[in-house]
Amino acid sequence: MAGWLSPKDPIPRALYLTVSTVTVAALFSGWVLLAHSGLVRTEFLPTPHQVALAAVDLMKDGSLWDHIRASCFVVLMGFALASILAIPLGILMGTFQLVEAVIEPVTDFIRYLPVSAMVPLLILWVGIDYETRVAVIFIGTFFQQLVMIADIAHHVPRDLLDVSYTLGAGRAQVVSRVLVPATLPGIMDTLRITLGWAWTYLVLAELVAANRGLGYMILTSMRGLFTDRIFVGILVIGLLGLISDQLFKYLHRWLMPWSPKAG
Amino acid sequence: MARLTLDRLTMRFRTRRGETVTALQDISFEAKDREFAVLVGTSGCGKSTILRLVAGLLPPSDGRVLLGGHSVSGPGADRGMVFQSYTLFPWLTVQRNVEFGLRLRGMPAKERARVAEHYIGQVGLAGFEHVYPKELSGGMMQRVAIARALANDPEVLLMDEPFGALDAQTRSLMGELLLRVWGEAAKTVLFVTHDIEEALFLGDRVFVMTARPGRIREEIEVPLPRPRTVDMLTSDIFVDLKRRVMGLIREEALRMLDARRGDAAD
Numbered sequence: 001m002a003g004w005l006s007p008k009d010p011i012p013r014a015l016y017l018t019v020s021t022v023t024v025a026a027l028f029s030g031w032v033l034l035a036h037s038g039l040v041r042t043e044f045l046p047t048p049h050q051v052a053l054a055a056v057d058l059m060k061d062g063s064l065w066d067h068i069r070a071s072c073f074v075v076l077m078g079f080a081l082a083s084i085l086a087i088p089l090g091i092l093m094g095t096f097q098l099v100e101a102v103i104e105p106v107t108d109f110i111r112y113l114p115v116s117a118m119v120p121l122l123i124l125w126v127g128i129d130y131e132t133r134v135a136v137i138f139i140g141t142f143f144q145q146l147v148m149i150a151d152i153a154h155h156v157p158r159d160l161l162d163v164s165y166t167l168g169a170g171r172a173q174v175v176s177r178v179l180v181p182a183t184l185p186g187i188m189d190t191l192r193i194t195l196g197w198a199w200t201y202l203v204l205a206e207l208v209a210a211n212r213g214l215g216y217m218i219l220t221s222m223r224g225l226f227t228d229r230i231f232v233g234i235l236v237i238g239l240l241g242l243i244s245d246q247l248f249k250y251l252h253r254w255l256m257p258w259s260p261k262a263g
Numbered sequence: 264m265a266r267l268t269l270d271r272l273t274m275r276f277r278t279r280r281g282e283t284v285t286a287l288q289d290i291s292f293e294a295k296d297r298e299f300a301v302l303v304g305t306s307g308c309g310k311s312t313i314l315r316l317v318a319g320l321l322p323p324s325d326g327r328v329l330l331g332g333h334s335v336s337g338p339g340a341d342r343g344m345v346f347q348s349y350t351l352f353p354w355l356t357v358q359r360n361v362e363f364g365l366r367l368r369g370m371p372a373k374e375r376a377r378v379a380e381h382y383i384g385q386v387g388l389a390g391f392e393h394v395y396p397k398e399l400s401g402g403m404m405q406r407v408a409i410a411r412a413l414a415n416d417p418e419v420l421l422m423d424e425p426f427g428a429l430d431a432q433t434r435s436l437m438g439e440l441l442l443r444v445w446g447e448a449a450k451t452v453l454f455v456t457h458d459i460e461e462a463l464f465l466g467d468r469v470f471v472m473t474a475r476p477g478r479i480r481e482e483i484e485v486p487l488p489r490p491r492t493v494d495m496l497t498s499d500i501f502v503d504l505k506r507r508v509m510g511l512i513r514e515e516a517l518r519m520l521d522a523r524r525g526d527a528a529d
Contacts, residue, residue: 157348157350159346159348159350160350160352162315162318162320162338162344162346162350163344163346163350163408164363165318165319165320165338166318166320166338166339166340166342166343166344166412166417166421167340167343167363167364167367167411167412167415168339168340168364168367168368168415169367173367177367178352181352181354182352182353182354184354256354257395258353258354258355258356258395258396258397259353259354259397260353260397
């Protein structure tokens with residue numbers, strides 16, 4: 001059975017490209033039409049031209065780079081701290097039921113709390129400097145990473161461990177030489193996905209007494225009704241997310257050519 | 264002397280409802296040094312559990328396993344195993360996979376490479392040393408798994424339906440390859456399968472198991488000479504043996520089916 005709508009069947013490559021190009025073009029022209037039609041005031045929906053000009057302005061005075069640098073620092077710092085802790089803890093949690101029993105109940109509780117609910121506490125505990133912003137990103141990613149990585153370790157095939165025992169490996173060797181490498185492709189995927197999530201917490205993080213950063217720029221632009229700058233901020237965040245995603249895909253292929261996911 | 268003795272091995276486990284089920288009952292037999300012994304039975308008869316007990320991956324409820332007359336407990340490199348599922352380490356090349364056990368023992372790199380080369384050649388994969396498992400077919404992966412187990416020089420080779428996931432053609436070729444490699448390596452083998460033809464083609468002795476609780480129902484000598492060839496599959500001796508084992512297995516399968524029906528009626 002063939003057809004464009006039969007489940008999971010591939011469609012011609014040309015059709016795929018056409019459809020995705022048309023979708024993007026349609027969205028863009030919808031924006032152009034709506035912004036130029038006068039139906040919506042440009043204070044609320046700027047034209048692409050205005051957004052481009054705003055971007056050029058922000059680049060010229062160098063402030064856009066400052067904002068990008070500040071945001072990248074916060075996101076990467078929070079993400080790195082979360083990953084450094086979540087990877088070993090997650091592996092232990094997915095490997096030893098005893099560790100799971102210790103960590104899981106707490107994690108499952110915290111995981112469902114909205115990060116925004118923690119912000120007031122963080123301000124009280126950590127203060128209003130960059131540490132709080134980093135902490136927001138950390139909380140937003142760490143607990144998700146922990147559960148995802150534990151699940152990856154949990155699903156390492158039992159036979160892979162058993163065959164290692166029959167080749168003469170002891171428990172410690174089974175963990176370090178078999179279990180850990182077996183989790184690497186999954187961990188790489190988890191990092192890629194959660195780095196995307198880390199970016200989504202940026203604006204929330206920069207709500208808190210920031211004086212630089214893309215989220216801060218978006219917030220202050222709102223006060224002056226500089227919608228064009230808000231658009232610049234949103235587009236840049238999206239772009240940075242896209243770039244980091246591609247970077248991780250590339251890293252995956254480069255570091256783990258053996259991984260079935262490396263294509 | 265790699266004489267493998269199973270002495271009244273018994274395995275019981277408790278179900279969630281709290282009943283005690285006997286999966287294996289008093290399994291006793293001895294595989295002689297360099298013998299190819301095969302366990303054959305219906306699915307669920309516990310034949311794979313026997314291998315896990317011998318490998319030391321599971322502790323028996325009762326009984327013991329002896330290797331060369333000495334009792335063994337826990338897993339060890341003296342009992343190598345090949346699984347039905349693909350168990351190559353995906354992050355290691357074929358050669359590194361084969362060297363895995365040797366590395367653990369701290370064998371120098373040069374010697375390791377020599378041993379690996381020998382066994383990779385034996386299973387017909389020369390030229391694939393530096394390839395990752397994801398590039399290999401199922402049959403090739405199982406050949407590497409056999410090479411990996413043999414390179415580690417175990418006293419006994421345990422094989423748990425190693426060709427179970429392969430198509431029929433590949434399967435029979437793998438059987439012949441295994442016999443060639445086994446002839447060279449001179450190992451004691453304990454092989455588990457539900458495929459009667461495979462069991463008779465490979466084994467010196469075939470142990471037919473009963474359905475749950477698993478017991479050894481009958482021990483059958485296979486009087487076919489070595490080396491075995493494919494045309495023996497149609498010889499009178501082979502066909503007669505096959506008919507006999509099929510009859511036994513069929514009885515057990517029916518008994519199992521009746522028992523299930525009884526369970527369902529409760």
